[in-house]
Amino acid sequence: MDRGKEVINNSNDDVNVDLSCAMEGNASLGGNSFDGISKKTWAELTSEDIMGMKFEDAEAAWKFYNSYAREIGFSVRRDDKRVVDGCILSQRFVCAAEGHRSQKYLNRENRQRPPRRLTRFDCHATLRVKYDKTLKKLVVVDFVAEHTHELAPTPNSMFMKSHRALSEADKALVPVRQNVKVKRRDLVKDFVDSEKRDLVKDGDEETILDFMESKIEDDPGYFYEYTVDEEKHLDNLFWADSRSRADYCCFGDVLVFDSTCKINIYNKSLIIFVGVNNHHQTIVFACVLLADETTESYEWTLKTFLKAMNGKIPNSVITDGDIAMAKSIQKVFLGCQHRLCSWHLSRNASANVKIDGFVEEFNKCMNLEGTPQEFELAWMEMLARYNLSEHEWINQIYGKRKHWAEAYLRGQFFAGMRSTQRCKSQNAYCNRYLKVKDNFIEFIHDFELALSRSRSREAREDFESMVTQPVVEDHLKSYRAQMGATYTKSSYVEFCKELKKEQSFFVAETQRHGEHHHIHTISEFLHPEHSWTVSYDALEKKATCSCLVFEGTGFPCGHMIAVFKVEQLRDIPASCIKKRWTKHARSGIELNNLSSTMQISPEFACTIRYAELTNMCNRLCYLGSKSLEGFQQAIVGIHKLVESLESVQTSSVSKDQVGERSTTPPQSWNFVREPIHDPSIIQTKGDPSNKRLKTNDEVKKRNCGHCNKAGHTRRTCSILLSQKLGAIPSHMGQLSSDEETVFIPPSNEPEHNNDDERMEASV
Template sequence: MKDYQKLEIMMYESKGFRKNKIMDIFECTLGDKVGFIKKDIYNFSSKYKRSRIEDGDANATLAVLKDRRDKDPEFFFDYQVDSEGRLKNLFWCDGQSRMDYQSFGDVVVFDSTYRMNRYKMPFVPFVGLNHHRQTTVFACGIVSDETVETYNWLLCTFLRAMCQKKPKSIITDSDNARIKAIRQTLPGTDHRVCSWHIEKNMKKHLHFSYLELFRSFIYEVCSCSVFESKWSSFVQKYQTNRNKEWLNRMYKKRRLWAAAFLCDKYFMGMRTNQRSESLNSRLHVHLDGFMSLFDLLQHYEVCVSDMRRRESELDTIASQSWPVTVTNSREIEKAVAHIFTFANFKLVQEQLHMVSTFDIGEVTLDGNCTRYRLISNVIPGREFYVEYTCLGSNSDIKCSCRKIQRDGIPCKHIFLVLSQAGVTEMPKCCVLQRMSKNAKAGLPSVRKSDLHVWTKRQSRYHELRSLGSELFDLVSGSDDRFAEVKDYLVGEIKRQKSSSKPANDAPAPDRGGSGSAPEPRAHALDPNVVVTKGAPKGRIKSFDEPPKPRLCSRCRQPGHDIRTCPDEPN
């Protein structure tokens, strides 16, 4: 094997290619003149991987993170070690992830996955939904246990990395430790439990004949009093000794999963942690349970790079084209097509298609505000109220269905009123910037709380950076103001550099991790193999599923006894 071939193999290894794929690439390019066989690639790749972690897997991983921080001033990472000096918990996020969080961090999916490294340490990603309704990654963590203290540290570190900006909503599984940690660290954040986990457990504890009745608690919107009445009836009729404990637990957590308590919360239409599973499914490709933390980090970076490449492709398509209008509301639909991305436009278009299912029953005027009563011509007795205040560019419109507050998408009732009022442009109040094509146009940041102590210089630095970020967003839309601010900054920088008196004798702020991440320790031992709750093994059996019959070892037929079976084994 020649040196240049070894370099090519190392390059493909760093990009996450498997050995079989590397061999296929060489065979396609060089045919039968490769000069080595597949076993040579396996041996060289294994030797190369071992050489990268000669000083220890944990030390090699921390060295890579420190190198990323040196290259990316906004890269953030932090970690903990146990009493023996072994790596216990690890958290990191790069500059692009932190910028994405400023734009799309209103809803966060916080979940864990297992069997991804040789230490059995759970991998915990923080993910969300971008303006193309694709999975975007905000940060990642690797933990050694799943206790309340560990999740508290992980969430506090996440807030430090994101300049204390808390998400509006968060989605998790039904793990009690995670629920308690969120309640302590994010008290003002709306929280819901993944409905997929609820349905999975529901099939284990309930008979199939009343599964649909229980699903109505998860998905059908009603008042809280109606939910309590329906739940009491359900318990009286279907509770048994087998499911009594589970039903009691579900009732205590009802505000985290029942539609009656979540109908007014903002989750962008998400009910499950499928966004986290989307990232995990990508990570599980070419993944084995013996992967080191160093390899896991590189594998993660390859997956995230691919996700960002797809996002940039969709950004290019959205900026250069728009979909064809097909509904009867052509003018407003054309305006919507120029604002929303393709994925969000399809959802808006569905609402435009259903405008004809409602009629305006009554119109009431009150100064600048007009109140409309909308009556369904499909479902008798269903009606909604829309209030429209026409104030030119500052117009405001609200609907009693509150769809735009829940999902971020204007409803069919609003479009009917806009059509009745002769409006052909989309009011600004009906467009969330995170749904539009220019979702990343501005990234102002505002600090509202502080969970850690900074020096006086660091506090001033972060305050100026937050103010500067907001100012830059405001002036970037005007050529004159942009030139004015730019000239001022250039002149101020020159004046400060030419000044002989230093601004402060204190040390410069740590550019990695917003000045809040501690300087990494020199060494950390590799973590121990941990015992976690783990992922479920095999398929979960439902309540009424009969046990699998045993097969006779001779005739391979169910129900036979080998002692009386006349057939001979094959």
């Protein structure tokens, strides 16, 4: 949102300043007339403009300063005040970052967890009002606009404490809503069902394609593409909005995807292309619904992905090892390093080699952070130990070692990832919103809802990293302070892990090659057999280490930090700070033809206006309900306003205004295209549900919770049932399986797929 909200001048000097109406998109000073500031934006207000402003009471002054703070990008709190006979003679409002955290909280002994990040930076921004006996009002006598910290963007104001309080009107609605026994979903269910039927009356595929075409009008960076089969059924569908494409420009160096999610009525495979942002969160780059999982389909998907991303090929990609997918990556993503998921490899090792201790040994070889020669030696020792030289699966997976062995992948940037678990977690997150019986339009709507909430969490992390700073420890304090101000909150934690490792390293030898080039040999305390080589160029301030941790993770390793100490560097060189992990990772990115600003659709703009009006009407109803006179005045005013708005509605309709909901798509949806039929429900080679297949070893054998015997559960236990019915005579003893069966009453417990739970009990 633009911070340049227009300040509206009110001609009534005697009305209290009420800034609860200072809404985004229509910020108002309300109340008193303030000469010289009409038509100014909040950011343009100067000390001269604000000094001398008059308010009826301290609450009005607070509302003004709080609204000003929201638009500028900081939070405020009330400070000292002077009260005489119940009358406030002076009040001071300060920035929430004023002052310092008390030392007693910073110097606690026996601390169990790290201290919370700092939120106070000795900021001097303030507004102070003083009572004027002549005017009988509070007048601004002191105003400081400068801050000692970074200001947050206006959209992030919802995360600030002073801007997220409930209004009195909202508080008054809480008991009213609690007393309503009818659930909202019951009231609107029939309406929603009717809307869904009307929406797809022309066909599900036509509706979704028209919907995506209309998205381009509101979001010029929106991209979609589809294919049809020989019978004109919708086959594959790919889409990505401008935010996802912009994210790929910033964080598209590593790409992760798989195709195990199938949550839609047509059973199409959902592939979500994901990566990791500067907060180490999973972000979505694009999505595709595939009719099948053949090499041709994957090739079309990857080519379309490159088309959407302006031809940018990722540096690295991680998949679950699908053969068709691997062939397509090799053909389309030229020069891209393909890594196989370590979790799938470990699982396959457990399923193919039934030897105790083998999986642990296999994982050690896979994650060995050494040279290829060291890996080969460890691999041969493992084969000899378990006599697996002729094992078919072992030989097959060994042939692909350059795609999964850490020794061969060292130095390739994977953002700290070794598996496709980010895809799994993203699928699981989306499954909370998606439904198996969703048609296309419902599926896209639910998916966008999940995506918007995921992005809301990202915005929260942006805010936290922007307005807070870590508590800096004494060890290498200058480095910690520098990186605390540079890295995001999550990235700083990762950096501190390497910083902590530095304490066990020391420079054992230094060789000087010329005046500026130094080569340092690093050794580890109590482990002299370990050594690393760090090359440092003092002229260009560049460092490289033989461990290749910086190249693989993007964070300077402990060996490099040990060299920085020896070289007497006060700050870590800029060449050793990877921008994608910093607070400003998105700055300076050329988006080419992508939309750099998010366009607001007419429907969404209408929703925003409706929400703002509802908020204002809540306050109107709250004030009008306090007295009979106020109630009557509100009724008269509402009737007049409704009549006025009805005349405006009939006379003209604004361009972006949305009227009553229509059962037909908007006119802008009527695109000329060859008729397309709904997709056929297909069976792909992936999991038929959102549950992955398990190996025999993973399936847990269940015994009865009562008698602890196999073959049935507590729900169908004949002994327990007979005891409840009193049907077991004392002389019967043990029950045999070939005796007469009895009827088991149906249970309210959910059914399971296990055959043993469908068995009838015998007596």
